[in-house]
Amino acid sequence: MPNEIIVGIVYFFSVFAKAFQQRNVAFINYKLLIPMSYVLALADVTVFSMIAWKATSIDGLLGMGFMAFCIGTGGAIGSVSATFLHHKYFTKERFR
Secondary structure, X not given: OOHHHHHHHHHHHHHHHHHHHXXXXXXXXXXXXXXXXXXXXXXXXXXXXXXXXXXXXHHHHHOHHHHHHHHHHHHHHHHHHXXXXXXXXXXXXXXX
16 A cells, blocks of 8 residues: 555544544543543654655655645545544534
């Protein structure tokens, strides 16, 4: 599997965690705030490391457009998924 696809998948989890954490803060869900912070850190470090590794060569720099597409796609799907799942399973009845 190309690294660009892997980065897109990892970024899906990164944005999913960010959107999920935002919902935790908005709905005062304390029990998930701390673990999600560590998930955020791990996902961000992984994505940034893979981008830096890709940018170490000319071929890598030229392929950044496809990487940006994969990252954007993963981010879009991650934010929609997190919002849907948080609303379905963690939002109190009064907000449905």
